Amino acid sequence: MPLMKYKHTFAFLLWAGIALLAAASPARAEGKFKLRPGAHGKICLTCHTEFSEKMKKKHIHTPLVDGQCSGCHNPHTSSHEKLMATGKDAICYQCHDQLVPEGARSAHKVAREGKCVSCHDPHASDNPANLLEAGNKLCFSCHKEMAAKIEGSKYKHAPVQKDCLGCHTPHASADNEQLLKTDVKSLCLKCHQTDQASFKTRHLGYPVEKSRCTSCHDPHGSSQGAILYDNVHKPLVSKMCNQCHNDAQSASPLALRKNGFELCQGCHYEMMNQTMNKKRMHWPLLDKTGCINCHSPHASAQSGLLKRPMLTLCGSCHTDTIARQERAQTPHPPVAEGDCTACHSPHASDNLFFMNEASTVNVCGNCHDWQTHSTHPIGEKVIDPRNQNITVQCMSCHRSHGTEYKHFMYLPDTQTLCVQCHEKYRR
């Protein structure tokens, strides 16, 4: 019986001991770095005193509030700067892994690349979400051209003045382009009443509420009335929509009267006649979409009613050519500046590569003075030693959209290039 009594006492003491040990363990070793009991980030702040000011800000990053400096930093050693636990472009995604959904229709470049600190202070800020600046000011610190355009617009769009985030999402949009919160039409219809008589009158009775508003209107403001884009197609200015579309009262008012170039040649017949007589056609001009592969039929921010800036537009099909330019050691100014038509005729040409002139030497000569650039013999009378059927011209040595070598040469150095023809100097 006394033995039974001791047994109970022993069991009680054993369990009490285990409970005490369990309670004492965290106090003895704080996390994987075995910090002193109760240390957390406080121990870091004993040296990093500048953080005491940070901690006074309105919005503090949650790990910092909890004193979890070691959530992002390794207190001992690291292969990454600032003793980061992983690369600076990956650290945020360790917790915020859903910011850019897989297969998102559009994503903010900085978010996709993990450059979160471009917008956020990783420790603390006086702005919500730890943003470096409040409101549009932050966006405009990078999107300077947009800022200037908005500022310079005669007719301003009120939501843009207020906050970019009224229409855009800052990280990624799963289903919409341009980081838009919803599709264009739904965004506009949140504010604009399309059932009002004035709306219908202004749009000549066409059911435009079913189409994309930004094909005519610049959502960021414009110097044209009704915030139409700065360059407006003449029939739209003169409210002659039925030159291209069916009548507003017809069964399918927004349908086009003809497809592709056949529609446009009704007015642009001179240009089309010239184009159609050329030997080499830029074929997309003749497909079902035709001219509006490249041009906006209503209005555009770009001259010539181009859909997008030329470099982006041409690069949407000729990705390899534009990518080559981006990799090039020596950028070719017309390409870098998106002035593709400095050398090419975009509709059609009698020349290879849709060049503006038959002679490549002449095309290049528009910017580069012959004989001042090089005294190497070039031209129609100089046969290329590598190939009896071609002559020596600028593209015999240079690839105009750039190469991985200097001066957009095909080969890594002058010697290697020159001995292609001047074989006797080969080493």
Place this chain on the structure above:
Amino acid sequence: MRKLSVSISIFFLLLGAPFTATAETAKLKHLVSIYADADGMKLQNPDGVACQDDSLLVADSGNARIVRFSYKNSTLATEGQYPLENAYPIVVQVDAKGAIYYLDGKQRRIGMLSASGEPKGYLKFTGLPAPETLIPRSFRIDKENNIHLLDIFSERVVSVSPAGNFIKSIPFPEEYGFFSDLAIDQRGKIFLLDSINARIYVENEQGDGFAPLSRNMKEYMNFPTGISLDRNGQIFLTDEYGSGLVMIGRDGSFLGRKIGMGWIDGLLFYPSQLCINGSNQIFIADRSNSRVQLFGLAEK
């Protein structure tokens, strides 16, 4: 019955294996470059080539002519040259009887020449369903001499008889970049080449549409504009902006690149159309080198 079907499957798998191996280990050998006809007239930016077992036709675009070469016992000889009036030939084809067809890049019409090179006017279509507008970007002639046109305006492939009578049309797939060329295999299946996405589509089993055969292969090539198949169904592409030849398996898988950019024999500079004869010899219109090159395809 099940055992029999398994045995048949294994037999065909074993039969298929050497073909795959051929594709992956194939070696190209430069055989000859054609610079001029027998009279010494130099080729100028030829865009098109068409070959039969014993002959080669060249669309000598810059000289506005078609040149016919015979190719017997590894020897090329000029058989004739046929100047074209107010035309700019960019694709050429020959039917089983030797009649010549070319796509005139200037008028976007199919011109015809007899086997001896006499002009036969332009191909006229009858019975074409709406829409009436047809703009051919390329075309091919099959074993029955029927003509298949890549109609970029109405987004379809139109098949007509040699007399131009409508046979059928197959709509383009819903999503694509831009189709530059088409090809036909030994069974008569049509293949389409999307240059922008470097992707190949193939006619479906029902023959009423096209389905992707390959994925987007832009990482392997720049801007392919020519497609042809050999007798085993292996696909060859000319990568125009990448100045090379690309080999694709029958299942649409990327097998490799051959030939590099350059000016000496055996290299390419912005090539366009290609054709493959029954002896697995590949003719390439090496356009910006102003020549046609012939390569032999052999196993390593």
